[in-house]
Amino acid sequence: MTRNHTRSAELAARAAGLTPGGVHSNVRLAGPRVFFERGEGAWLWDVDGNDYVDYLLGQGPNFLGHAPRAVNDAVAAAMRRGSVFGAQHALENDASELFLQAVGWADRVRFGVSGTESVQLALRLARAATGRRRFVRFAGHYHGWLDNVLVRTVDETTTPASAGQLDQFDQFHVLPYNDLAAVETLLAEHADDLAAILLEPVMCNSGVVPPRDGYLRGLRDLCDRHSVVLIFDEVITGFRIAPGGAADRYGVAPDLATYGKAMAGGWPVAAVAGRAELMDPIGTGEVNHSGTFNASVPACAAVAATLRQLRDDPPYDRLETHGGKLVDGLRELGTRHDVPLRAQGLPMAFHMSFGDPSPIHDLGQLDRLDLERYARFAHVLVDYGVWVAPRGIWYISAAHGEKELVAVLERVDAALAAGGGDR
Ligand code: PMP
Secondary structure (H helix, E strand, C coil), X not given: CCCCCHHHHHHHHHHHCCCHHHCCCHHHXXXXXXXXXXXXXXEEEECCCCEEEECCCCCCCCCXXXXXXXXXHHHXXXXXXXXXXXXXXXXXXXXXXXXXXXXXXXXXXXXXXXXXXXXXXXXXXXXHHHCCCEEEEECCCCCCCCCCCCCEEECCEEECCCCCCCCCHHHEEEECCCCHHHHHHHHHHHHHHEEEEEECCCECCCCCECCCCCHHHHHHHXXXXXXXXXXXXXXXXXXXXXXXXXXHHHCCCCCEEEECHHHHCCCCCEEXXXXXXXXXXXXXXXXXXXXCCCCCHHHHHXXXXXXXXXXXXXXXXXXXXXXXXXXXXXXXXXXXXXXXXXXXXXXXXXXXXEECCCCCCCHHHHHHEEHHHHHHHHXXXXXXXXXXXXXXXXXXXXXXXXXXXXHHHHHHHHHHHCCCCCC
16 A cells, blocks of 8 residues: 655655754654644644554654644633743643642642753752762663763663764763662762762653562662652653653652653643752752743643643543553554564553564663564554554554544554565
8 A cells, every 4th residue: 555645755855955854853863754734633634635543642742632622722812812921920820730739749840841951950950959960870761862861872881872962971870770789789889979860760762661560669769768869750651651650650759850741732841840849949049940931821821721631531541441452452463464563561652563572671672672673664654544653652642542443453454464564
């Protein structure tokens, strides 16, 4: 089956002379050059009129589906009153209250625009509180594109991931994820100069790898013992895997956490939340955190409307059911077509690839998987009307239901039948 992509191809050719690589985020370099016309709920339509059932969700933000009516109406109404005032407006309080209620463990929140900058604020707060400089991070975890966190990590040896990147690698120690003993050993030796442990509580940027039983609790205890700040990077997990993110799902409260993506119905908003003692130095001016567009009127309207919808009509049980059926269905298709299609993770964010079906617990085990073959398959799926990330993560939104489940399984079936999984 080949779909017509003439208009996308024309637009891609034009874009190539306008923006590097024809894309405005390097994450999209690996993706097909499809130009979309619009999205609604769980569906996308491209400029050539092709439809797609979407399991990429714009890399995660469209947790309520595309163009969620309640959020967009709230944003449109708010925007009529302006955008930024260089001062406060009442929607900030609504957004903050709803945010803190959902998160549960945190006393304060500061809004920003991107996950990348939220991580920077969290690290700065941890350093300010402890007077220490370095932090611990984990192989395969992603924390934004800035110099001090961007790495190409292979077997815990760390190299810059970009030309022009300032080498600031003496700021952190890289450890394997899900290995508590490694953290314990490092802290015993280096805690004196450790401000923070920073992690994706579920490693979502290299596979989707949940924490082993007791791992997050163990990190919490080690941080308490050594007075190190525990930072959860919940940019993917926040509001998605439970109302209060990973902290809620696994019952372990960090000291600080970063958020983005799912919190604002597709609008560009991010946040740092934390305990008052750590956050309040921003309020005295001792710690600087600024941003022209922080807590803009449309941003706060989007956060408030999104979090109200998640509170009043929680999608989490439905997502568990949909995700469970979807993963079972995909595995079944793999068996039927004799390709080693495997899935692991959480129902609302899971990882698909080809390879050995046994569970992966850290980055080192990912080499058992054929990620390149899967990336090729994701490109093939474009022609069958399934929009997914070549890197393998599948996201489910509150707008996904039975119709989407039937459609996606039929379409993946057709792609595999045509040899899309390159047997
Ligand atoms: N942290 C994590 C865990 C992420 O997944 C991402 C983005 N995928 C970021 C931080 C950076 O967020 P942003 O792209 O909004 O800057």
